[in-house]
Amino acid sequence: MKKMSGIPTETFTPLKTLCPAALPDRPVTVRGMVHALRKLGGITFLTLRGPERVLQCVFAQDAALRDVTEECAVALTGVLRAEERAPGGMELAAETLTVLSRPAAPLPVPVSKWKLDLNLDTELALRPVVLRNLRQRSVFRVQEALARAFRDTLHADGFTEIRTPKIVHAGAEGGSNIFRLDYFGRKAFLAQSPQFYKQMMIGVYEKVFEVAPVFRAEKHSTPRHLNEYTSMDFEMGFLDSFYDIMEVETRFLQNAVKLLSAEYAADLARLGVELPGVSAIPVLRFDEAKQLAAEEYHRPIRDPYDLEPEEEHNIGRYAKEKLGSDFVFVTHYPSKKRPFYAMDDPENPKYTLSFDLLFRGVEVTTGGQRIHDYQEQVDKMLARGMHPEEFESYLMIHRAGMPPHGGLGIGLERLTARLCGLDNVRRACLFPRDLSRLEP
Amino acid sequence: MKKMSGIPTETFTPLKTLCPAALPDRPVTVRGMVHALRKLGGITFLTLRGPERVLQCVFAQDAALRDVTEECAVALTGVLRAEERAPGGMELAAETLTVLSRPAAPLPVPVSKWKLDLNLDTELALRPVVLRNLRQRSVFRVQEALARAFRDTLHADGFTEIRTPKIVHAGAEGGSNIFRLDYFGRKAFLAQSPQFYKQMMIGVYEKVFEVAPVFRAEKHSTPRHLNEYTSMDFEMGFLDSFYDIMEVETRFLQNAVKLLSAEYAADLARLGVELPGVSAIPVLRFDEAKQLAAEEYHRPIRDPYDLEPEEEHNIGRYAKEKLGSDFVFVTHYPSKKRPFYAMDDPENPKYTLSFDLLFRGVEVTTGGQRIHDYQEQVDKMLARGMHPEEFESYLMIHRAGMPPHGGLGIGLERLTARLCGLDNVRRACLFPRDLSRLEP
Numbered sequence: 001m002k003k004m005s006g007i008p009t010e011t012f013t014p015l016k017t018l019c020p021a022a023l024p025d026r027p028v029t030v031r032g033m034v035h036a037l038r039k040l041g042g043i044t045f046l047t048l049r050g051p052e053r054v055l056q057c058v059f060a061q062d063a064a065l066r067d068v069t070e071e072c073a074v075a076l077t078g079v080l081r082a083e084e085r086a087p088g089g090m091e092l093a094a095e096t097l098t099v100l101s102r103p104a105a106p107l108p109v110p111v112s113k114w115k116l117d118l119n120l121d122t123e124l125a126l127r128p129v130v131l132r133n134l135r136q137r138s139v140f141r142v143q144e145a146l147a148r149a150f151r152d153t154l155h156a157d158g159f160t161e162i163r164t165p166k167i168v169h170a171g172a173e174g175g176s177n178i179f180r181l182d183y184f185g186r187k188a189f190l191a192q193s194p195q196f197y198k199q200m201m202i203g204v205y206e207k208v209f210e211v212a213p214v215f216r217a218e219k220h221s222t223p224r225h226l227n228e229y230t231s232m233d234f235e236m237g238f239l240d241s242f243y244d245i246m247e248v249e250t251r252f253l254q255n256a257v258k259l260l261s262a263e264y265a266a267d268l269a270r271l272g273v274e275l276p277g278v279s280a281i282p283v284l285r286f287d288e289a290k291q292l293a294a295e296e297y298h299r300p301i302r303d304p305y306d307l308e309p310e311e312e313h314n315i316g317r318y319a320k321e322k323l324g325s326d327f328v329f330v331t332h333y334p335s336k337k338r339p340f341y342a343m344d345d346p347e348n349p350k351y352t353l354s355f356d357l358l359f360r361g362v363e364v365t366t367g368g369q370r371i372h373d374y375q376e377q378v379d380k381m382l383a384r385g386m387h388p389e390e391f392e393s394y395l396m397i398h399r400a401g402m403p404p405h406g407g408l409g410i411g412l413e414r415l416t417a418r419l420c421g422l423d424n425v426r427r428a429c430l431f432p433r434d435l436s437r438l439e440p
Numbered sequence: 441m442k443k444m445s446g447i448p449t450e451t452f453t454p455l456k457t458l459c460p461a462a463l464p465d466r467p468v469t470v471r472g473m474v475h476a477l478r479k480l481g482g483i484t485f486l487t488l489r490g491p492e493r494v495l496q497c498v499f500a501q502d503a504a505l506r507d508v509t510e511e512c513a514v515a516l517t518g519v520l521r522a523e524e525r526a527p528g529g530m531e532l533a534a535e536t537l538t539v540l541s542r543p544a545a546p547l548p549v550p551v552s553k554w555k556l557d558l559n560l561d562t563e564l565a566l567r568p569v570v571l572r573n574l575r576q577r578s579v580f581r582v583q584e585a586l587a588r589a590f591r592d593t594l595h596a597d598g599f600t601e602i603r604t605p606k607i608v609h610a611g612a613e614g615g616s617n618i619f620r621l622d623y624f625g626r627k628a629f630l631a632q633s634p635q636f637y638k639q640m641m642i643g644v645y646e647k648v649f650e651v652a653p654v655f656r657a658e659k660h661s662t663p664r665h666l667n668e669y670t671s672m673d674f675e676m677g678f679l680d681s682f683y684d685i686m687e688v689e690t691r692f693l694q695n696a697v698k699l700l701s702a703e704y705a706a707d708l709a710r711l712g713v714e715l716p717g718v719s720a721i722p723v724l725r726f727d728e729a730k731q732l733a734a735e736e737y738h739r740p741i742r743d744p745y746d747l748e749p750e751e752e753h754n755i756g757r758y759a760k761e762k763l764g765s766d767f768v769f770v771t772h773y774p775s776k777k778r779p780f781y782a783m784d785d786p787e788n789p790k791y792t793l794s795f796d797l798l799f800r801g802v803e804v805t806t807g808g809q810r811i812h813d814y815q816e817q818v819d820k821m822l823a824r825g826m827h828p829e830e831f832e833s834y835l836m837i838h839r840a841g842m843p844p845h846g847g848l849g850i851g852l853e854r855l856t857a858r859l860c861g862l863d864n865v866r867r868a869c870l871f872p873r874d875l876s877r878l879e880p
Contacts, residue, residue: 188878279445401473403473430602430641438626439609
């Protein structure tokens with residue numbers, strides 16, 4: 001009887017195991033997609049695309065290549081040799097080639113070019129094939145690294161991973177930017193954030209995290225908004241102060257930089273990304289940050305309780321120019337701009353024990369301490385004209401007892417876009433959703 | 441200026457670092473929730489609940505405990521000593537106690553009891569507090585381990601993690617069990633699976649995976665269906681055969697068992713879970729499996745092209761009793777029961793190169809090889825009365841060239857429920873969604 005044993009039986013050599021310093025002396029078989037084909041004199045160069053790199057393959061005579069086109073899936077056997085001028089410092093002197101599958105038509109865009117320079121609409125419409133471009137796909141390898149570093153940091157810190165529902169009966173963030181849904185004849189919504197649920201889990205595991213999609217029905221189109229994005233959320237109990245949350249985020253960023261350097265160097269190089277310094281991230285109070293940026297860049301403060309995108313940009317610029325940091329924490333946001341669950345600062349209840357993290361002038365994180373006392377939470381809801389009875393399953397945890405706690409949400413696509421220097425967050429989302437885009 | 445350095449400055453000792461074999465000789469400070477309080481003679485026992493374990497704390501005089509109730513968040517200082525009869529083999533001789541927060545009311549259910557024995561409706565309605573029960577929360581630690589093992593296995597195998605949209609313009613699995621949504625005046629749906637998107641990424645990274653919610657508007661209520669669940673999906677290119685997919689899944693199960701033994705032993709013990717053997721998983725063809733189960737359990741085959749839940753149960757029983765395995769792969773499902781992208785078996789196109797994995801008689805995985813050739817895919821769509829022009833962005837990848845590929849989707853909650861011996865998949869979902877349940 002046939003049985004599965006889980007033992008890998010690879011009949012080919014994965015490209016990523018190849019290294020010019022230790023070339024095998026026997027012929028190897030490699031597989032991949034034909035990324036590019038180029039004839040030069042009597043020689044044909046075939047660039048083979050594997051998951052993490054390309055390999056230059058050389059054919060002395062081109063009979064074997066007669067029916068081969070770009071984007072054929074092929075298996076190649078040959079001898080590897082060092083070749084300084086080839087990508088990765090080696091090439092395959094190919095002996096045999098087998099075509100495993102063929103495209104039905106040429107690609108609509110030349111993905112093997114180094115830079116595609118497509119306009120955003122074309123790029124996004126053709127994403128399923130455009131992503132085969134090496135620089136394009138490197139963006140999402142960087143994104144993978146960020147999510148890995150987030151999880152690894154939190155696992156090491158004793159956080160438990162949770163999975164919370166995306167179809168919900170009430171929005172956590174309020175406002176009108178919420179998608180409605182017919183749920184078997186009842187009105188339901190798509191979760192704007194896992195806020196209520198991650199707080200519910202504080203009494204259970206003390207520290208929890210989730211990396212999952214959230215949905216915002218924003219009716220405006222900007223280069224930094226998506227209608228569906230990935231939120232990296234955590235929530236932690238037994239805070240000494242809300243700065244504890246910012247320390248964990250700093251640790252995440254430090255680990256992300258380490259992981260990217262160690263395992264994603266080729267992707268960073270392709271994108272020309274320089275990793276930011278994260279050994280110490282400066283902290284400015286909201287009112288102080290506004291003041292400093294206003295003075296430095298001669299832009300008077302219009303609204304003392306709000307932060308306009310241009311002010312954010314200037315605070316980021318200030319952090320870079322005066323404090324030498326790509327990141328800056330801005331703390332103590334005004335209470336009326338923060339949600340009903342935010343804890344007010346006991347020293348001045350007009351402000352909250354909250355923060356944003358700006359990265360190169362754009363907000364990539366919102367976080368803060370939450371109210372844990374039942375009566376305090378009910379009172380704040382009532383003061384805002386809310387109806388506590390509509391939040392029964394949420395208030396259940398405050399009634400049952402909650403340690404002092406807080407957390408944050410990081411927009412993964414925004415963080416990726418800022419890190420990779422992309423001009424639009426859509427470029428950092430595989431298949432973005434916006435006002436006009438439901439496909440691919 | 442204040443700066444965040446990412447350096448942990450914990451002022452207390454995490455419970456999980458305590459070990460009776462290496463007790464600190466100085467007083468320690470621990471923090472947690474008061475799980476239970478019990479007086480015995482002049483002594484008070486306080487069970488402190490931490491994220492992974494509880495610690496017995498003993499007070500010689502109870503003045504310090506005057507205002508303490510269950511579910512207070514507290515900090516305790518005292519000396520640790522070995523105590524065989526206490527959980528974990530040690531206890532804290534408490535000297536001081538500080539209350540950090542208090543509940544507003546007693547818990548609606550006694551969560552500190554070993555078994556709660558609530559009916560399902562009560563349990564799910566009170567989940568935010570019921571999960572504070574040690575056995576309840578262990579279920580979701582096991583679930584965490586399964587997702588971790590899935591990701592770790594695939595990372596090690598060279599897969600790239602992707603994030604695909606949940607708001608989509610067309611369903612991947614067809615049928616009527618799809619949630620509709622108003623998307624800025626356009627009709628949209630919630631993704632039933634990441635199928636189209638993970639295939640799109642095969643030409644990009646060769647091997648990809650995603651762990652994310654999927655949505656099924658099933659209009660029936662069974663102990664094994666959820667309307668929102670977590671699907672662990674992968675897709676891999678350059679298959680030698682579709683058995684390659686099953687080997688990767690077997691490797692995942694082997695790693696999951698290893699991780700659970702190594703890091704989640706306390707949770708398994710609390711739940712009384714015995715880990716299944718996974719060194720070799722038997723493989724039966726669909727028609728063969730039906731036949732064997734029908735003969736063994738005297739249940740005639742009614743429909744040669746379908747597998748009824750009772751037949752699944754019997755095949756699982758057969759695997760256990762006759763083949764000594766909790767798992768069994770069933771392969772070569774009939775073509776008409778599989779989706780339009782399934783590859784037919786060239787030896788008999790009535791069947792497909794597909795499989796399910798049954799675990800203790802319930803399907804926990806569906807997978808198989810997909811069609812990679814453009815014309816073959818278009819022809820199969822047309823033969824099914826579908827309109828290829830409605831799938832333009834999907835067929836773009838077949839036209840552009842795709843290696844032979846396939847993959848699978850694993851229902852995380854079902855796998856968790858079977859492993860933990862739960863009678864209803866809702867018990868393996870933190871906040872389940874079903875026909876009648878949108879809260880909590």
